[in-house]
Amino acid sequence: MSDLQAFQAETRAWLKENCPASLLGAGGGGLVGTWGGRKWQPENEDQRVWLERAAEKGFTAPTWPTDVGGGGLSKAEAKILAQEMRALGVPPPLIGFGLTMIGPTLLQYGSEEQKQEHLPKIVRGEIRWCQGYSEPGAGSDLAGLQMRAEDKGDHYIVNGTKVWTSYADEADWIFALVRTDPKAKKQEGITFLLIDMETPGVSVSPILLISGSSPFCETHFQDVKALKSNVIFKEHAGWTVAKALLGHERSMVAEAFGGGSRRSLADRARAYLPGATADGPLPDGGLRRDIASFEMEARAFGLTMQRSRDAAKAGQQPGAESSIFKIVGTELNQRRQELLLHIAGPQALGWEGEGFADGELATTRDWLRSRGNTIEGGTSEVQRNIIAKRVLGLPD
């Protein structure tokens, strides 16, 4: 038996032994699951047990080093773990921006003390993180941010407002971009700073979206004291860290919207189209071709992500793929949401209440939510500018 086969057998046995039976098949992933944090209230005891056991094993952050509480697994082993979890229907024990965004960034740019301070708490789901990047006056032009951090020796005094801070009302800590040198060129006066959300002067107000939900907040900072020991990398060098983190975020957004196994669009269409038979051609030829067109482009996108992964595995330098993936992944998801509207027809118009199935109501809200995909994490227009400049070498 090879090492990987042994690992697979061991992992399967461990998962069967340790994941509470009530959670099997619960799904999760993307933005659904256990976020953890100080304010977290488990829906049931099993959820808490599963988080604790997985964290103890290092399986909440399988590829992170063991000295910060990670699993220390190789990529091949992590892939097996993911496969086994899917096969058994084991839900992810923990999700969130700690694992996908600030964690990888700390591993790359954090000091040893910072890693030891923050990463184990992420692994155990004790601290939930949010992102403080955009401001009311700094969206696509992120480097134009104004939130001021004034030097007071061993600490800063922070004043300003962050917007689109996802789930800030649930978060314990924020990783934020602050302006430490207002005189420098705009990219050069920015510092990447970690701030405890319980610090006096921090306040949060949720933003109601067109979809009716409020996943984003506005976060205000009034004379907030932040220690300099919480600067990541170097003072005034925050733009470098921010770009690295945006790379993680774009891959995450693209992966989340890129594919996944779902009930086929054609099967959904059969349920709504008059005259549809169980296995014949869909009676609406235009819709049929739109579905085919979407599925084929989604496959082309999936193959491109695979090509990029295969190149990385072979040790080749990554190209500008992460920018391409953001544009294509998000636009494909918007197309998918629009197709779902067209498939459901008037039944896609429900907001709440009688006469609409849960899935139909979700279709309406998901469509509205998807319009933000091409804005958040760097708009599609900014992504196109990046490709034109960095990849194609077109002049400013």
Place this chain on the structure above:
Amino acid sequence: MELILTEDQELIAKTAVDFVGERSPIARMRALRDDGDPAGFSRELWKEMADLGWVGIPFAEVHGGADLGLAELTVVIEALGRGLAPEPFLSTVLLAGQLLQRSGDDAACARWLPGVCAGDTILALAYQGVTSRYDAFSPSVVATASGDGFRLAGQAIQVLDGHVADALIVSARTSGEQGEASGLSLFVVPKDASGLEIVRQSRVDGRNAALVQLDDVAVSAADALAGVDGGGPLLQQTIDRATIGLCAEMLGGMQQAFELTLEHMKTREQFDTVIGTFQALKHRAADLFIEIELAKSVVMAAARAADEAGADPGELARHVSVAKAHCSEAYVHITNEAVQMFGGVGMTDEYDIGFYMKRARAAELTFGDAAFHRDRWAALGGY
């Protein structure tokens, strides 16, 4: 399957790109057109390509081939697509050659393939009539039983390289109804067969094609590859594999057209600045770049899927349809945008970019356009 070139494939690709740069720039294709060259391609260059081992890539070693796959062949054809090289890869290697190889007909392979691999023999496939459109099972040639053989009558259109072919493989209906896979037979017909008339056709892309008339051409049952009535599935599978090759050519052409356009954007000045500074053009260029990146993936995946032993025919057909639909739209879009961004000079014959726009259209309308392949994808998916 791994979507990455092996070291050997990288080497083949580099050799091919260098070869095209030095020996087959687009100026060569222009000269062949302007001179009204009777062959429409270079026999010397074809022979060189054979000596480099490219022509024999997919054929068995016993016939002089390299016994490699589409993964290797596509990198060569992609490079040739950059220079719009008119040499007969599509007709002789991808269509007729692969059809012979995959028929398992040892006698026919031994007769024709050594000459193909050596670069001496040109073959062509005659399978479309005026009304066939993209249906491989609706030829305009009918075979009537006569003695222990058949007599072929009818017409085949746009037979690629038919005017220089040493032999044609003619698809004819021996029984059954048009549109059905069964009842189709593939006969090998030498160019000097009595009753065979081959007239060169002139196409918008300057690529070599011929109109073939058959007037009571006698063939024997033994000349039918895959047997009498049994050619349909073989023909469809071969066209699918050839489509992957065509997509590789399109991928090469779209990259070259895009690079020419980028160069133009960086040098052409209007309003006291180079036009590449305009965001309206930058964003369009970024979109074209994305289309090319996706095209690279789908062509690579289709070639590898075809090379996998025991590939599921349905899954391979899906790969082919994804590749052809995407490459068709991408190549046409990129060359339309290229001409637009070149502006007035893009409309002149003097500039090369027009050649790519013409070839993009011809390639789009060969083996099915995007709409055809979406329809096929839906049918394969049971909807």
